[in-house]
Amino acid sequence: MSVDAILFWILTLVVLVSAMSVILMTNPIYSALCLAMTMVGVAAIFVTLNAYFLAGVQLIVYAGAVMVLFVMVLMLFDLKHELQSFSRGKFTGALKIGSVGILAGLIVGAVTIGKSLTEVKAVAENAVVVDTTKILSQNLFLKNIFGFEALGVLLLVIAVGTVALSRSKGGTHARD
Amino acid sequence: MTSMGTSSFEITVNIIKTLAVFLMMVQAVPILVWLERRGSAFIQNRFGPNRVGPLGLVQLLADAVKFLHKEDFVPDKANRFLFYAAPVFALIPASIAYMAIPMSTPLILGESRFLIQGFEINVGIVFILGISSLAAYTILMAGWGSGSKFSLMGAMRASAQIISYELALGLSIVGVIMTYGTFNLTDMITAQMGALNFSGFGYTTTISWLPNWGIFYQPVAAVIFFAAAFAESNRLPFDLAEGEAELVAGFHTEYGGFKMLMFFIGEYGHMMIAAGLMTTFFFGGYLIPYITPDDVYQFGLNNFGSETAAHIFNSAVHFLMYNVKFALFLWIFIHVRWTLPRFRYDQLMDLGWKTMLPWALGNTIVTSIVIFSAAYFSISFPPAVEDVLKQIFKYFTRT
Numbered sequence: 194m195s196v197d198a199i200l201f202w203i204l205t206l207v208v209l210v211s212a213m214s215v216i217l218m219t220n221p222i223y224s225a226l227c228l229a230m231t232m233v234g235v236a237a238i239f240v241t242l243n244a245y246f247l248a249g250v251q252l253i254v255y256a257g258a259v260m261v262l263f264v265m266v267l268m269l270f271d272l273k274h275e276l277q278s279f280s281r282g283k284f285t286g287a288l289k290i291g292s293v294g295i296l297a298g299l300i301v302g303a304v305t306i307g308k309s310l311t312e313v314k315a316v317a318e319n320a321v322v323v324d325t326t327k328i329l330s331q332n333l334f335l336k337n338i339f340g341f342e343a344l345g346v347l348l349l350v351i352a353v354g355t356v357a358l359s360r361s362k363g364g365t366h367a368r369d
Numbered sequence: 370m371t372s373m374g375t376s377s378f379e380i381t382v383n384i385i386k387t388l389a390v391f392l393m394m395v396q397a398v399p400i401l402v403w404l405e406r407r408g409s410a411f412i413q414n415r416f417g418p419n420r421v422g423p424l425g426l427v428q429l430l431a432d433a434v435k436f437l438h439k440e441d442f443v444p445d446k447a448n449r450f451l452f453y454a455a456p457v458f459a460l461i462p463a464s465i466a467y468m469a470i471p472m473s474t475p476l477i478l479g480e481s482r483f484l485i486q487g488f489e490i491n492v493g494i495v496f497i498l499g500i501s502s503l504a505a506y507t508i509l510m511a512g513w514g515s516g517s518k519f520s521l522m523g524a525m526r527a528s529a530q531i532i533s534y535e536l537a538l539g540l541s542i543v544g545v546i547m548t549y550g551t552f553n554l555t556d557m558i559t560a561q562m563g564a565l566n567f568s569g570f571g572y573t574t575t576i577s578w579l580p581n582w583g584i585f586y587q588p589v590a591a592v593i594f595f596a597a598a599f600a601e602s603n604r605l606p607f608d609l610a611e612g613e614a615e616l617v618a619g620f621h622t623e624y625g626g627f628k629m630l631m632f633f634i635g636e637y638g639h640m641m642i643a644a645g646l647m648t649t650f651f652f653g654g655y656l657i658p659y660i661t662p663d664d665v666y667q668f669g670l671n672n673f674g675s676e677t678a679a680h681i682f683n684s685a686v687h688f689l690m691y692n693v694k695f696a697l698f699l700w701i702f703i704h705v706r707w708t709l710p711r712f713r714y715d716q717l718m719d720l721g722w723k724t725m726l727p728w729a730l731g732n733t734i735v736t737s738i739v740i741f742s743a744a745y746f747s748i749s750f751p752p753a754v755e756d757v758l759k760q761i762f763k764y765f766t767r768t
Binding site: 222226229233236245246248249250251252253256257258261262264265268269326 | 490491492495496498499500502503505506509510512513521524525528529532535539552
């Protein structure tokens with residue numbers, strides 16, 4: 194096995210285990226920390242694929258900013274353990290079985306589609322290493338500028354909406 | 370992954386080098402602590418540690434032994450796993466990020482070429498920012514895991530501060546990236562070679578008595594970056610996280626012995642990253658002003674005869690130059706800590722969000738406009754004005 198393969202399997206193990214832990218942990222703070230670990234693992238996989246810029250941005254934005262805020266808020270609320278959120282009735286049982294079925298279908302689909310992708314891998318290995326950052330920015334700011342700007346506007350709308358919602362009815366200073 | 374080298378000799382040397390760079394960062398901490406204690410004593414007209422060994426240099430060794438012998442202690446209310454994990458994680462981001470900073474010209478031995486840095490990454494800045502932004506987790510883990518109110522409040526303050534100042538820090542670097550047109554730290558240093566050289570609008574001006582350092586292109590970015598770096602490494606005047614008058618010691622209130630020392634090493638590591646980046650971005654990295662690496666190599670070739678000796682000499686001299694600049698910034702960090710009082714929390718947030726962020730944003734916009742217009746437009750003055758301008762330039766460009 195080459196170094197690349199060993200790295201890939203170790204990182205995949207880290208990502209999968211931490212991603213599973215996000216939903217299996219009973220303490221929400223551990224879940225959030227595991228999600229951060231998943232982000233770091235995905236960034237490391239990006240590095241092994243030579244997508245350094247993407248890895249750095251993944252670390253800065255998701256692991257470094259978004260998840261830190263999650264962890265901070267969770268720690269401030271000091272939630273001990275999750276409450277039993279679902280009853281053990283027939284309806285939720287059917288829901289659980291349904292979601293397991295969907296997940297299994299997704300995995301089978303990914304494996305069958307993945308088999309046909311081996312040719313793509315062979316092509317990618319022959320490709321010359323180029324300045325991926327430049328290509329990425331050209332794609333974002335020249336080719337897909339309208340979609341990119343629209344996403345920015347969407348984020349702005351969400352931010353304004355959040356502020357408006359939290360301030361309606363007096364916001365944090367409400368006396369009810 | 371061919372970056373570790375092709376022959377077994379290269380791979381061995383690279384592995385040893387990576388370990389050496391990591392150990393160098395850890396080993397510099399006792400010296401820094403000694404410098405901090407002696408320096409603060411010098412500033413405050415005291416003696417400082419001067420009993421153990423010459424100049425008190427062995428004091429830190431004695432301290433380390435003391436730390437190792439302390440009782441391994443976990444508070445009753447603490448979360449054991451997070452309490453033990455936090456100090457270990459505190460070391461990782463600082464040491465990995467420091468490894469990406471180039472410290473000298475590549476050492477060439479025969480066919481092999483060794484970089485004097487832990488590893489080279491094409492997007493060095495993004496990598497360093499990303500890794501060091503993970504430091505907020507260790508603080509939160511320590512603060513929440515200790516199960517103490519003081520720790521939690523200290524951790525909240527510290528992580529809020531780090532997130533706020535990371536924005537200003539990141540934005541101030543954008544101007545630098547645009548000026549050099551690269552993310553690669555080695556390319557940035559190479560771009561700062563030679564005499565100060567402004568070109569654009571159809572003119573080129575060379576000021577031969579100044580080196581081509583980034584500080585002359587991005588002075589605003591340099592000030593913002595340096596100030597934000599203080600906040601990122603949680604040092605005075607931004608050390609609200611451990612304001613001992615209000616919070617005992619902040620997020621590491623419950624820590625003692627070697628676990629506490631590991632937080633210490635992490636904090637000094639962030640200081641070293643900031644000093645190293647300051648050197649790299651704004652002060653020419655390992656380059657010696659007025660002299661190119663080729664000159665040093667030729668000097669070595671003339672004096673030592675063999676090419677190998679000249680290459681080793683070249684790398685050693687530049688490594689020394691890097692360390693001189695590096696040590697200067699570390700000393701400024703220490704001096705500021707013992708000079709300025711602590712900010713109030715609202716002042717800290719105002720400075721971060723209402724002063725440094727807008728200035729960094731403005732710097733980015735102005736830089737991009739100037740770079741674009743300098744590349745695409747040329748200005749032509751009337752002959753009389755041009756003569757006057759030439760006279761002014763001549764005054765500045767005299768040798």
